[in-house]
Amino acid sequence: MESISPELVKTDLIKPREKVVYDGHPLDRLSPNPVMLAPMVGLTHYAVRQGVADFLPDPKRALWPTEMLNSRRVPSQHPNDSPEVCFADMDNGLYPQLLANEEEFIRMSVRRLEGWGVKALDINMGCPVNKALKHNYGVALMGDPVYAREVVATTVKYATVPVSVKLRAGLETYDEKYLFNFVDGLFESGASWITLHPRTAEQKRRGKPNWNLIKNLKLRHPDRRIIGNGDVQCHEEIVEAFELTGCDRVMIGRALMVKPWLIRHEPEPDAHTQGEWYGQFLKAVLKYCREQYEESAGMRRLRFLQRQGKPWVEFGEYLQGRLQAAQNYEEMSTALDKFFAQKQKIIKKTELRT
Numbered sequence: 001m002e003s004i005s006p007e008l009v010k011t012d013l014i015k016p017r018e019k020v021v022y023d024g025h026p027l028d029r030l031s032p033n034p035v036m037l038a039p040m041v042g043l044t045h046y047a048v049r050q051g052v053a054d055f056l057p058d059p060k061r062a063l064w065p066t067e068m069l070n071s072r073r074v075p076s077q078h079p080n081d082s083p084e085v086c087f088a089d090m091d092n093g094l095y096p097q098l099l100a101n102e103e104e105f106i107r108m109s110v111r112r113l114e115g116w117g118v119k120a121l122d123i124n125m126g127c128p129v130n131k132a133l134k135h136n137y138g139v140a141l142m143g144d145p146v147y148a149r150e151v152v153a154t155t156v157k158y159a160t161v162p163v164s165v166k167l168r169a170g171l172e173t174y175d176e177k178y179l180f181n182f183v184d185g186l187f188e189s190g191a192s193w194i195t196l197h198p199r200t201a202e203q204k205r206r207g208k209p210n211w212n213l214i215k216n217l218k219l220r221h222p223d224r225r226i227i228g229n230g231d232v233q234c235h236e237e238i239v240e241a242f243e244l245t246g247c248d249r250v251m252i253g254r255a256l257m258v259k260p261w262l263i264r265h266e267p268e269p270d271a272h273t274q275g276e277w278y279g280q281f282l283k284a285v286l287k288y289c290r291e292q293y294e295e296s297a298g299m300r301r302l303r304f305l306q307r308q309g310k311p312w313v314e315f316g317e318y319l320q321g322r323l324q325a326a327q328n329y330e331e332m333s334t335a336l337d338k339f340f341a342q343k344q345k346i347i348k349k350t351e352l353r354t
Contacts, residue, residue, distance in 0.1 A: 033265070279336065
């Protein structure tokens with residue numbers, strides 16, 4: 001294990017607290033809404049969380065995920081000193097996702113995050129990027145069930161809030177028996193709920209997710225909370241996911257970055273009304289970026305957000321060019337105003353991958 005510097009130890013000042021006890025299942029108490037936002041690198045920062053939350057009616061009781069946070073960095077970070085740990089919404093059900101695999105870093109990260117008021121913690125066992133694999137983070141943990149159980153048990157030991165796990169179907173191939181035994185171990189180690197993205201790490205975002213895995217996992221654990229995730233792009237697919245899998249929540253990632261109204265779990269309006277709403281969303285995110293982020297950092301995040309949503313927007317490529325050319329927040333605001341002054345159309349589904 002890597003040694004911990006005295007400077008980091010000094011930041012670990014939060015005393016152990018009693019476990020939070022809920023009347024009923026913690027997921028139902030913390031996030032009763034049927035649709036949840038998925039944690040995404042570069043996307044689920046404060047400004048986007050607030051922009052999506054604007055589409056959820058009051059009371060906005062939900063779990064709002066952060067970007068992936070590295071347990072080796074969290075102990076030396078401070079809230080609001082960078083966009084990834086901008087927690088100005090810490091009273092709104094903050095739900096950090098951790099890359100973690102070593103006890104001392106887990107201990108310090110959990111205490112620090114709980115000191116910032118988080119309501120639950122998620123362990124990332126689904127990230128397929130090479131950097132995570134190299135350091136035995138993310139989906140790499142799925143290659144070692146015993147170690148993965150230890151990571152969950154360790155996090156639960158130090159946490160007073162619920163601990164969940166987000167994972168994929170496997171590394172390179174589907175093995176339902178292996179996956180289900182793996183999940184059994186996570187629940188036995190104290191995980192409060194599981195989110196399954198039913199693609200392998202090798203697939204990344206390619207190919208069709210195997211929703212039967214979610215269905216069969218729920219049948220195996222009828223009394224546990226299982227969240228289904230993977231390529232849900234419209235309201236009809238939310239309904240279909242519930243009907244086909246029996247999952248307890250549907251978690252949406254990139255489609256929610258262009259269709260934040262899906263968080264409401266209501267039928268969608270016509271394509272041009274959706275275009276108007278998308279414009280409102282981007283303008284709100286820009287406003288929140290201006291309030292909290294240094295200009296260059298906020299502009300990068302808004303450009304990245306729009307680029308992820310581009311496949312669903314009829315003239316998304318044009319808007320990307322206008323935002324790329326903008327030199328400051330004011331020029332970005334002008335570009336958005338001009339683009340959405342014309343009726344824009346949101347595409348229902350796309351096979352494009354950004």
